[in-house]
Amino acid sequence: MDLKRSIFITIIVAFLYSIVILIGKDTTQPLIILTSMIATTISVATPLTLGALCGTFCERSGVTNIGIEGMMLSAAFFGWLTSIYLNTIYHVTPLPSLLIGVFVAILTGGLLGLLHAWLSVTFKVDQIISGTVINILATGVTGFLNRQLFFEKGSIFGGNVPHAPGTLPIIAIPGLSQIPVFGKVFEQQPIAWTAIILVFVANFVLFRTRWGLRTRAVGEHPRAADTVGINVSFMRYINVIIGGCLAGLGGAYFTLESVPSFEPLMTNGRGFISLAAMIFGNWTPLGAWAAALVFGAAQAFQINLQFFRDLIPPQWAFLQQSYIVGLTPYILTMIILAGLIGRTTSPAADGTPYEK
Amino acid sequence: MDTVLEVKGITKKFPGVLANDHVDFNLRKGEIHALLGENGAGKSTLMNIIYGLTSPDDGEILINGKATHFHSPKDAIACGIGMVHQHFMLVPVFTVAENIMLGSEKLRNGVLDIVQVNKDLKELSTQYGLEIDPTSLVHDLPVGIQQRVEIIKALYRKAEILILDEPTAVLTPQEVEDLFIIIRKLVDQGISVIFITHKLKEVLSIADRITVMRGGKVIATDDPKQTNEQALASQMVGRTVILKVDKTPAKPGDVVLSVKDLHVQDDRKIETVRGVSFEVRKGEILGIAGVQGNGQTELAEAMTGLRHAISGEIRIQDQNVFNHPPRDLVEKGMGHIPEDRQKHGFVMQYPISDNLVLCSYYVSPFCRRGVLQNSAIGTNAENLIKRFDIRTPSPYVPTSKLSGGNQQKVIVARELSRNIKFLVANQPTRGLDVGSIEYIHHEIVQMRDEGIGVVLISAELDEIMALSDRIAVMYHGEIVAILPADKVTREELGLMMAGSLKPEVSTI
Amino acid sequence: APAAAPAAQATAAPAASAEVDCTKADSFCVGLVTDVGKVDDKSFNQSAYEGLKKAEKELGATIKYIETTDSKDYGKNIATFAENGYKVIVTVGFALGEATIAAAKQYPDVKFIGVDQSQTDVIPNLSGIIFDEDKSGYLAGVLAGLMTKSNKVGGVFATDTIPPVWRFGEGYRAGVKSVNDKAEINIVYHNDVGLDKTFVDPEWGKTTANSMMDKGVDVIFSAGGKTGNGGLIAVAGKSTADKPIYAIGVDADQYYSVPEAQKVLLSSAMKDITPAVFDNIKAVKDGTYKGGNFVGPVFLAPFHDLDSAVSADIKAKLDEVSKGLKDGSIKTNVAPTKPG
Amino acid sequence: MDKENLKPQEPTPPEPINDSKFINIYLVPILAVVTALILGAFIIWWVGGNPLLAYKGLLQGAFGSVRALSETTVWASPYIFAGLAVAVGFKGGLFNIGGEGQLAFGAVAASWAGYALPGIFHAQIPPILHILLSVGIGMLAGAIWGGIPGYLKAKTGAHEVINTIMMNYIALNLTSFLLNGPMKDPSPSNVIARTPLIAESARIPAIFPNYRFHWGFILALALAFGVWWLLWKTRLGFEIRTTGLNPDAAKYAGIDVAKTIVIAMSLSGALAGLAGAIEVTALNYRHELGFSSGYGFDAIAIALLGKNHPLGVVLASLLFAAMRNGATKMQFLTQIPVDIISIIQALILLFVSADAIVRYIYRIRTPQERVVYTRGWGK
Numbered sequence A: 001m002d003l004k005r006s007i008f009i010t011i012i013v014a015f016l017y018s019i020v021i022l023i024g025k026d027t028t029q030p031l032i033i034l035t036s037m038i039a040t041t042i043s044v045a046t047p048l049t050l051g052a053l054c055g056t057f058c059e060r061s062g063v064t065n066i067g068i069e070g071m072m073l074s075a076a077f078f079g080w081l082t083s084i085y086l087n088t089i090y091h092v093t094p095l096p097s098l099l100i101g102v103f104v105a106i107l108t109g110g111l112l113g114l115l116h117a118w119l120s121v122t123f124k125v126d127q128i129i130s131g132t133v134i135n136i137l138a139t140g141v142t143g144f145l146n147r148q149l150f151f152e153k154g155s156i157f158g159g160n161v162p163h164a165p166g167t168l169p170i171i172a173i174p175g176l177s178q179i180p181v182f183g184k185v186f187e188q189q190p191i192a193w194t195a196i197i198l199v200f201v202a203n204f205v206l207f208r209t210r211w212g213l214r215t216r217a218v219g220e221h222p223r224a225a226d227t228v229g230i231n232v233s234f235m236r237y238i239n240v241i242i243g244g245c246l247a248g249l250g251g252a253y254f255t256l257e258s259v260p261s262f263e264p265l266m267t268n269g270r271g272f273i274s275l276a277a278m279i280f281g282n283w284t285p286l287g288a289w290a291a292a293l294v295f296g297a298a299q300a301f302q303i304n305l306q307f308f309r310d311l312i313p314p315q316w317a318f319l320q321q322s323y324i325v326g327l328t329p330y331i332l333t334m335i336i337l338a339g340l341i342g343r344t345t346s347p348a349a350d351g352t353p354y355e356k
Numbered sequence B: 001m002d003t004v005l006e007v008k009g010i011t012k013k014f015p016g017v018l019a020n021d022h023v024d025f026n027l028r029k030g031e032i033h034a035l036l037g038e039n040g041a042g043k044s045t046l047m048n049i050i051y052g053l054t055s056p057d058d059g060e061i062l063i064n065g066k067a068t069h070f071h072s073p074k075d076a077i078a079c080g081i082g083m084v085h086q087h088f089m090l091v092p093v094f095t096v097a098e099n100i101m102l103g104s105e106k107l108r109n110g111v112l113d114i115v116q117v118n119k120d121l122k123e124l125s126t127q128y129g130l131e132i133d134p135t136s137l138v139h140d141l142p143v144g145i146q147q148r149v150e151i152i153k154a155l156y157r158k159a160e161i162l163i164l165d166e167p168t169a170v171l172t173p174q175e176v177e178d179l180f181i182i183i184r185k186l187v188d189q190g191i192s193v194i195f196i197t198h199k200l201k202e203v204l205s206i207a208d209r210i211t212v213m214r215g216g217k218v219i220a221t222d223d224p225k226q227t228n229e230q231a232l233a234s235q236m237v238g239r240t241v242i243l244k245v246d247k248t249p250a251k252p253g254d255v256v257l258s259v260k261d262l263h264v265q266d267d268r269k270i271e272t273v274r275g276v277s278f279e280v281r282k283g284e285i286l287g288i289a290g291v292q293g294n295g296q297t298e299l300a301e302a303m304t305g306l307r308h309a310i311s312g313e314i315r316i317q318d319q320n321v322f323n324h325p326p327r328d329l330v331e332k333g334m335g336h337i338p339e340d341r342q343k344h345g346f347v348m349q350y351p352i353s354d355n356l357v358l359c360s361y362y363v364s365p366f367c368r369r370g371v372l373q374n375s376a377i378g379t380n381a382e383n384l385i386k387r388f389d390i391r392t393p394s395p396y397v398p399t400s401k402l403s404g405g406n407q408q409k410v411i412v413a414r415e416l417s418r419n420i421k422f423l424v425a426n427q428p429t430r431g432l433d434v435g436s437i438e439y440i441h442h443e444i445v446q447m448r449d450e451g452i453g454v455v456l457i458s459a460e461l462d463e464i465m466a467l468s469d470r471i472a473v474m475y476h477g478e479i480v481a482i483l484p485a486d487k488v489t490r491e492e493l494g495l496m497m498a499g500s501l502k503p504e505v506s507t508i
Numbered sequence C: 001a002p003a004a005a006p007a008a009q010a011t012a013a014p015a016a017s018a019e020v021d022c023t024k025a026d027s028f029c030v031g032l033v034t035d036v037g038k039v040d041d042k043s044f045n046q047s048a049y050e051g052l053k054k055a056e057k058e059l060g061a062t063i064k065y066i067e068t069t070d071s072k073d074y075g076k077n078i079a080t081f082a083e084n085g086y087k088v089i090v091t092v093g094f095a096l097g098e099a100t101i102a103a104a105k106q107y108p109d110v111k112f113i114g115v116d117q118s119q120t121d122v123i124p125n126l127s128g129i130i131f132d133e134d135k136s137g138y139l140a141g142v143l144a145g146l147m148t149k150s151n152k153v154g155g156v157f158a159t160d161t162i163p164p165v166w167r168f169g170e171g172y173r174a175g176v177k178s179v180n181d182k183a184e185i186n187i188v189y190h191n192d193v194g195l196d197k198t199f200v201d202p203e204w205g206k207t208t209a210n211s212m213m214d215k216g217v218d219v220i221f222s223a224g225g226k227t228g229n230g231g232l233i234a235v236a237g238k239s240t241a242d243k244p245i246y247a248i249g250v251d252a253d254q255y256y257s258v259p260e261a262q263k264v265l266l267s268s269a270m271k272d273i274t275p276a277v278f279d280n281i282k283a284v285k286d287g288t289y290k291g292g293n294f295v296g297p298v299f300l301a302p303f304h305d306l307d308s309a310v311s312a313d314i315k316a317k318l319d320e321v322s323k324g325l326k327d328g329s330i331k332t333n334v335a336p337t338k339p340g
Numbered sequence D: 001m002d003k004e005n006l007k008p009q010e011p012t013p014p015e016p017i018n019d020s021k022f023i024n025i026y027l028v029p030i031l032a033v034v035t036a037l038i039l040g041a042f043i044i045w046w047v048g049g050n051p052l053l054a055y056k057g058l059l060q061g062a063f064g065s066v067r068a069l070s071e072t073t074v075w076a077s078p079y080i081f082a083g084l085a086v087a088v089g090f091k092g093g094l095f096n097i098g099g100e101g102q103l104a105f106g107a108v109a110a111s112w113a114g115y116a117l118p119g120i121f122h123a124q125i126p127p128i129l130h131i132l133l134s135v136g137i138g139m140l141a142g143a144i145w146g147g148i149p150g151y152l153k154a155k156t157g158a159h160e161v162i163n164t165i166m167m168n169y170i171a172l173n174l175t176s177f178l179l180n181g182p183m184k185d186p187s188p189s190n191v192i193a194r195t196p197l198i199a200e201s202a203r204i205p206a207i208f209p210n211y212r213f214h215w216g217f218i219l220a221l222a223l224a225f226g227v228w229w230l231l232w233k234t235r236l237g238f239e240i241r242t243t244g245l246n247p248d249a250a251k252y253a254g255i256d257v258a259k260t261i262v263i264a265m266s267l268s269g270a271l272a273g274l275a276g277a278i279e280v281t282a283l284n285y286r287h288e289l290g291f292s293s294g295y296g297f298d299a300i301a302i303a304l305l306g307k308n309h310p311l312g313v314v315l316a317s318l319l320f321a322a323m324r325n326g327a328t329k330m331q332f333l334t335q336i337p338v339d340i341i342s343i344i345q346a347l348i349l350l351f352v353s354a355d356a357i358v359r360y361i362y363r364i365r366t367p368q369e370r371v372v373y374t375r376g377w378g379k
């Protein structure tokens, strides 16, 4: 990701943080506020980052994916379902059930990726449609099963939600996490850590390896790739499936890492925000991550402003209107996309099926 | 000489088209075998089959005598076949090195080994005398160099058989010369070359054998010493063609279009037109000759309102139209045959009838009170299709279904059917066969005779020589000379375009 | 799929009960219409439906529900039951208030029960079940105000545009103030999403509660369906033996509905819809049903595991306050809805 | 020389072979719907439900009585408006995901005009005029909401997809803000975030007493025709379609591409806004902070299902409306979760767009041309 972009984003985040710190400093130490805001930022950013990585892999290979939302939602449900089944029916201890749950979530995402590839690569179905199908299908299937399994009379858990095996344990980085106060930042759950690692892995894969070179070629000029013997369909299939798996991991965050329960529609549009993050990050993993962090920071900004509502000086009264403050991330995105940090350019063949 | 490649009875049907019809063809070691044929004759299809891009419905391919079956270009490459495609197959945003290694990457413990590739390229370059900077981005390179990259790409894969599909369509005499030198070098090193073109001169000058295709069939295979342009042309088109345009001397009227000290930048903000000035009079053809990438594209775009110029002056008759939008220019009497027909020329998905009114859909009789008059549009189409002999089953088939030649005729018909004062024709015959070329040339000359001023931009020296009354040579974004067509030879022009001859003839 | 087996019998029961002809006099059919929340929302729609299930078990009622997918269908969905001879129709949520009143007037011999629907003038065949959430919240506030060591208490709530939520939140504020005016009160409403999300965003609840505890808050009242549950779970995650943090639940005794939080759950501010709905249905059966408002009881759930953590005089204070609230000697001074 | 011997003898490409219109236009989509319903039935059976009873309910609920039919049209009209909105966008090469926000804003604006204008003018406004004002203002609001992303795309190249998504969230927050604050219904009995009732004079009168079937549906049908006429018969339509298919050619043709993009997006927004305005003026007589029932997103499916053709959009809307409306009766009879409707809808969209699957199942020959709906990310 280019320097300009990173600087700009750093400034935004710093700005959001400092406003809150200025308001809250009388009652709470700045360092404490900062720490809690960073912690919030990271956890909010986790699913967005993974979603955006999903988008990046798909679109770098030339397949647009607006089905991220549906992929996440389904993964969240089936991962959670698995962990509960293992834990309550087969009495597997919590941690393994959770880990297998994560695996199933990734698998779910991968399968939906396969569906997306099958439709848009093999059948050359318009990619927007195929994404839409996935979104609607996910809403229906998760809602339907959630009802059938956990609510109806005679359903396996006798109509009430069983005791979920909890959430993934926090992993503290030895040393760093011992730092007084600020150490909290280095206590995150596994998916959050994985997301950050994956950002760098993805960046490496896309720009330093053979796979990456071919992926980008297929997304920019599939025919050229074809003429040097690269199997365009294969590349697209695999990348979309990889993307699906990433989205799946993102889904696992909701039900296995964040809270031990599933709600219909609980992904709550984050799949679409991920799309924004991907474009905003100019189709690069690092960029996508930075964008996700901006959304995270904006969320932290909002929560903390309400937290310190009573301390907000009268001349800033509008900051007390949580609806207005809630606009921050969206307006920021629009400003940034409006070219403030240079135009974003999508892969040339993005969204177009390859005709031999 | 032993045969390295032989195809027997290749047949390929596309929906509605028999692209290849029992084609037999062979290539001997170290020979240059030219393949001639009009648009849609089936040349590219045949080559795509040999290169494993398309699979034939019938027939067999033998490499060095043994039958082979290609599932993908991978197999063809493995058999030592390399192909430079009609439309380059390079990823614009990749570097030369990335483009060349793509598909056969060099790795050091899992990571792309750019260093190694660059080293290999240095060697290749020196071996064949192909200068190239591996680190530059392809979209920054002029077409000539891009083609060089394509050739190196093939050699890098140890190609024994090299297919060149219309390699000279976009080159200038100078570049063509360089290319021929390269090709000969390759042949000396034992590489065999298949060379596709529409240009008879080239064929005669370089080929060892010439095969002519028409309507998907092989018509004949000749020996260049035994044949001549006229004969080849007839074989291609299946009738006698008049190759030289016959035109009476121009009777120039007053100035219709004048350009003064025009400065234009390209997309990458590099100034590619640096203070160009010229005038075009009614009833004359001003040819602008120049090597691709010397600013003709930007010049044309600026003249036709497709690109914002930095400074200068453009006048139609006496009105200043500098940086006016295209519509305004059109209404002031501009006609424009764009360089990239498929990009600017028309909407592929539209029926021919709509594309024939693309610039005039909004005026009577085609549109009244904001409502399109389909009957008028339809009759207009039928008339033009008759008058310009566009080969199509009906005015309502999608334009994408037409051959390149017919597509071009749709544009010519559209532009010439409007009553225009001047015409900017940019590469009007690129990629077209002699038949279509002959036809379009005749139309342009007729326009001139009807008192229209024509700016003809072309990399085809022959075209320039054949049509122009005056010739302006463009080099590095400047016009180095404007000469009367009869006062300059092909050779001089070639040299000026290459910037190696400073004209003593003063600009008129 | 593991789903197949269990789900097989799932809808069997209701499918069977579809046989019952509700138009017959001897039948006792009870229908429930949800607001746009689902009947399995583990929040008030579900609590109300639990009341119907109880009626099915104990009164042999035939029960069915219809979930509303768009507010313009309220009338239609109620009518569907009325026109099929249902004796009792339960409509859940203040959003259905007007539609229910209209229906009650149109179908005078059907008995209506409106959850969270305060009745201004009495209609004989419509009883509105309402709760003084502000009082429950006030009790929770008193408890929090007395329990906090850091003198920082927090509240995680769904959107304050839903009056009951607003009353819980502001009642809580008042309660804390009444016993501990030095305490710093941090209340965050989940206003930045659509109404349909605000009750079902546990992830937000967790994030918010965490950010409060990071700033030293050590008692959190978490109210708002699953959003609130997220807060309770967060507390369970952060609380330690040497620095205990307490959570207070809402609606039902969440000791049972959120087992994850048992070790930190002080109590729950009760708004017990299920028995209220059941009692009203039963009243219809017994013929003791009458229109007008039916005010549900206000109290705190037992302390369960943390009973020892709550000192005797705190318990005494709580009893005193709840008496005061009942006889009106203590006022919460909370407006029924958020002033515009 | 004479033209005759000049004609280049190029092969004339023959008429593209395509199988009978009937099969492509009607049979395949119908089979797609049937296949989806069969799969749906299987799912219902699999969870122990009774498919026949369920579909019986679905049909009765949607068409079983005059009231049912009337209710179906009530569901259909916003679908048609919003579906047309998305289709117009696609025709202009623009993907408008912002229907949700545009619809909400149209509704808010229309209800404001409905209850506030008389106060502002200190006078009764004659009904027709007041209705026109309210609806017009609603459309305007939608047009602005759609126009902003259009403008940003035209001027800065920012993706309309992202900007319309962002505008959805912005609309959501602003509506909540307005309906809880400045525009909240002040009546003491009111506890909900909603506007006051609009004035009688702003209400589109019902057509039949005690049926909710309203003029909005008729207007929707008329507008579908209007949009078809606009796109295929007028100069503006030609400009929109040209820009959508090939912006470069559009520029060459003298079309002001930037302007056309803004117009297309505004038009799209206006249609979505109209959907909201009609809900207010013809049905609810006020805007209530909806638990958003997702018209904006259903509209995308509807437009795609209707292949961006107004007639297709109308049919798709009726289909979706019938299913949503019939769902009540279906659930009443079988107690099956309404989510099954979403599943079936997804399957329908799937089979209609991937018609190769259907053609394979029923052994129907495939045509050469495939319809292109969108251009991925508009660049």
Ligand SMILES: Nc1ncnc2c1ncn2[C@@H]1O[C@H](COP(=O)(O)OP(=O)(O)OP(=O)(O)O)[C@@H](O)[C@H]1O
Pocket: A356, B014, B015, B017, B018, B019, B037, B038, B039, B040, B041, B042, B043, B044, B045, B046, B086, B403, B404, B431, D011, D013
């Ligand atoms: N992908 C395709 N689908 C359908 N028809 C095709 C396809 N490619 C080529 N054709 C048809 O096959 C015939 C031969 O095409 P081909 O490209 O081989 O001609 P060509 O000799 O290369 O023409 P040119 O000189 O213009 O390159 C043409 O008539 C064309 O209509």
Ligand SMILES: Nc1ncnc2c1ncn2[C@@H]1O[C@H](COP(=O)(O)OP(=O)(O)OP(=O)(O)O)[C@@H](O)[C@H]1O
Pocket: B039, B040, B044, B086, B400, B401, B402, B403, B404, B405, B430, B431, B432
């Ligand atoms: N998918 C297709 N369907 C029908 N005809 C096609 C298709 N693809 C290519 N053609 C035709 O095949 C012929 C050769 O294709 P090619 O790409 O060589 O175009 P062309 O005529 O050579 O023009 P140019 O060389 O200037 O691009 C052209 O007539 C073209 O119209």
Ligand SMILES: [Mg+2]
Pocket: B043, B044, B045, B086, B165
């Ligand atoms: Mg060709």
Ligand SMILES: [Mg+2]
Pocket: B039, B086, B166, B404, B431, B432
């Ligand atoms: Mg060609």
